[in-house]
Amino acid sequence: DTAVSQTPKYLVTQMGNDKSIKCEQNLGHDTMYWYKQDSKKFLKIMFSYNNKELIINETVPNRFSPKSPDKAHLNLHINSLELGDSAVYFCASSLAGTTKNIQYFGAGTRLSVL
């Protein structure tokens, strides 16, 4: 019973396309996140979102946008894909007010832009 699930697991696409990655959590958490792990294996926060506030890492291009239809979902939309967007993207979630910010991660989506 997967707690944080991402789809698809692999995504191969052409430059210039628009794509989405879906994330769902069944933990009852109220905050969700997107991270990017680049070719050097660094994990970097992209967004933090709860039903009140979206926090954006200032280094994230505005081609990336999170969309949350409800508390259990935070999808990542990417417009005009570029070669440098190739990476593994991780979704995570946490519950505010609990032991400080233990985040639970999905298994990742490997995006390859050709």
Add this chain to the structure above:
Amino acid sequence: DQQVKQNSPSLSVQEGRISILNCDYTNSMFDYFLWYKKYPAEGPTFLISISSIKDKNEDGRFTVFLNKSAKHLSLHIVPSQPGDSAVYFCAAISNNAGNMLTFGGGTRLMVKP
């Protein structure tokens, strides 16, 4: 500018011995630190954490030490087991950054039987 650094990309230890993974940080606003463990093709999983008001936290075979003056923390695993072989990420939270994690680059631990 990396605010959390793990200077050893890899570490190899013998089963049963102690593994020590190190992490340094530069941002004095960090007030909570976590270690995550990651297996291939999986997401990071939480291992252990420590608040900046403490200098040690222990959970079974895992102990995290924090030296605030040196801006250094370490994870000790004793005794090490082959199943501990994974990539370990140090992470930190700033009290004014929306609880977002800043990760180090990771250390690959290999525990040999």
